[in-house]
Amino acid sequence: MTPERPALPPAPEGLRIGHVHLRVADLDRAIAFYRDVLGLDLVQRYGPGAAFLSAGGYHHHIGLNTWDSLGGTPPPRGHTGLYHTAFLYPTRRDLAQAVRRVAAAGIDLDGAADHGVSEALYLRDPDENGVELYWDRPRDAWPVGANGHLRMVNAPLDMEGLMALA
Structure with missing residues (x-):
């Protein structure tokens, strides 16, 4: 049984998700998708392992990195995650x-x-x-x-x- 939580104020009406940061296997391939297919702007490349893309001049809507996933494979179906x-x-x-x-x-x-x-x-x-x-x-x-x-x-x-x- 879940214990009762104390009453707390709800999240503010203006709350929004600012960005998503994804682990990818191939940074250039991922940049090509989000830039060339979806049309986002490449804002910054952070060394060989990360990049940040956005629309409309925002600092970034999506971050991509290979820090822990270079050459990796997608998680199998039926597992938790995004x-x-x-x-x-x-x-x-x-x-x-x-x-x-x-x-x-x-x-x-x-x-x-x-x-x-x-x-x-x-x-x-x-x-x-x-x-x-x-x-x-x-x-x-x-x-x-x-x-x-x-x-x-x-x-x-x-x-x-x-x-x-x-």
């Missing part, structure tokens, strides 16, 4: 353009879904880390159930409509 890193695009058109870049690179999608609150596509980076590309619908368009709670869904994504924007 499920995916999600990249939030400002508009549906921006998401469509990102998907066009992924397709042009010959990368297959693992899946796509309309979650009601967002539209999302799923793929893997060269180290088999999950990657989600998505955009959020405006908050006033999010589906709400009869109880007033947010109601996320897992419906098919209108790929034809999305790609028409690219």
Whole structure:
């Protein structure tokens, strides 16, 4: 049985994840994916073992390193670890353009879904880390159930409509 926790204030509304740092097997290969396929800017290369990439001039959204993983293999399915890193695009058109870049690179999608609150596509980076590309619908368009709670869904994504924007 889990003991009761003392009442603490919730995390502040403005809290967000600032960056993700991944262990990769091949730094150049990983840089090529995040820079050339997803379009992030290479902000800094930190010696032969690490790099930092971002969008929009931020110091870094993603860090990559080979310090403990040079030449390594992805963890087998069924083990704990990162499920995916999600990249939030400002508009549906921006998401469509990102998907066009992924397709042009010959990368297959693992899946796509309309979650009601967002539209999302799923793929893997060269180290088999999950990657989600998505955009959020405006908050006033999010589906709400009869109880007033947010109601996320897992419906098919209108790929034809999305790609028409690219």
